[in-house]
Amino acid sequence: MLSSIVRSARRGLVVAVASLALLSAAAGPASASPETIKRSLTNILFGPLDFVLSPIVGTRSVYNNLRDIDDTMGVRIFYTIPGIAWNIAFNAGGGVVRMITGLLEFVPGLILIPFEADMDPIFAPPQRADALIDEEYDLLTVKIGINYVD
DSSP states (O other): OHHHHHHHHHHHHHHHHHHHHHHHHHSOSBOSSOHHHHHHHHHHHHHHHHHHTHHHHHHHHHHHHHHHOOOOHHHHHHHHHHHHHHHHHHHHHHHHHHHHHHHHHHHHHHHHTTTTBOOOOSSOHHHHSOEEEEEEOSSOEEEEEEOSOO
């Protein structure tokens, strides 16, 4: 009887220490704002719009590339259709990945709000890529129609 109580207490202590170790490792570097939840909400809200706008963004990207390159007319003609298809697919996939990472960062973002901590972005391109709409507000960063190919 006494040995089962000791085993149970030891098991509880091991679980508590392991839980504390996991929680302290997951917090990441400290910062002064709840950026994780802000980034998560931005990605959840605007990822689907990136998916919907991928035909516009993909076609625009190919058009800009065709203007800026010094290739022959044959390359420009034969590049256009596969280039547009590739860019549309890649940008649509980027919108889906953006939405998924927003969902994955949501719960840690909620947990980190009281601690004023931040975690590194799972998917960084939305912060640094060119977009059709790119506006910074206090509450959210509105970045819609991101070009994930460049």
